[in-house]
Amino acid sequence: MIKIIFILALFLSSFIGQVAYAENTEDVIKYRKNIMKAIGSHISIIAANLKGKVSINEDILPHSKSILLTLSSININKTFPENSGPNNSNNTQSLENIWTEKDLFSNAMKDSVSKAENLVIAAESGDKKNIAKSLGALGKTCGSCHNKFRKKKN
Numbered sequence: 001m002i003k004i005i006f007i008l009a010l011f012l013s014s015f016i017g018q019v020a021y022a023e024n025t026e027d028v029i030k031y032r033k034n035i036m037k038a039i040g041s042h043i044s045i046i047a048a049n050l051k052g053k054v055s056i057n058e059d060i061l062p063h064s065k066s067i068l069l070t071l072s073s074i075n076i077n078k079t080f081p082e083n084s085g086p087n088n089s090n091n092t093q094s095l096e097n098i099w100t101e102k103d104l105f106s107n108a109m110k111d112s113v114s115k116a117e118n119l120v121i122a123a124e125s126g127d128k129k130n131i132a133k134s135l136g137a138l139g140k141t142c143g144s145c146h147n148k149f150r151k152k153k154n
């Protein structure tokens with residue numbers, strides 16, 4: 001029995017070691033793309049209601065909050081670590097200036113977070129015109145970061 005526990009402990013510790021080690025470039029690239037895609041999906045959900053494609057308006061507030069929560073919880077250092085740019089992988093649209101102009105990148109993120117805050121306030125008011133305006137303003141911040149820090153898709 002003791003032998004089994006010992007072997008199990010050995011197995012587990014090597015597994016934990018591997019988990020810590022396993023964070024490779026491709027995984028973190030996929031990971032951050034998933035975060036971005038999630039944000040994009042929340043935006044599409046809100047937009048579908050604003051355009052009247054569906055009328056499930058009670059979804060606007062939770063999805064606005066989700067955008068704020070998701071954007072504001074992005075840890076740039078961990079989500080965009082050094083050596084996960086275009087020199088290290090063909091699967092990223094991130095541009096190298098994310099790492100050479102870190103402050104600008106981080107400010108672009110802050111700008112987006114603050115516009116997401118405004119979107120939540122508008123969503124709480126329930127005024128669709130205001131929501132549309134705030135969503136547009138948020139969308140601009142996505143676009144301006146992408147213009148500067150993301151490779152254009154051909």
Ligand code: HEC
Nearest residue numbers: 033036037039040092093094105108109112142145149150
């Ligand atoms: C501070 C910069 C920044 C902000 C702000 C930002 N993004 Fe991004 N986004 C990026 C970068 C960089 C990539 C490329 C990631 C990669 O390929 O490594 C990206 C990629 C994406 C992608 C493509 C994901 C894929 O599968 O390739 C989508 C969709 C996206 N962003 C949506 C959004 C939306 C919507 C917003 C605004 C609410 C937003 N982003 C705000 C920097 C930003």
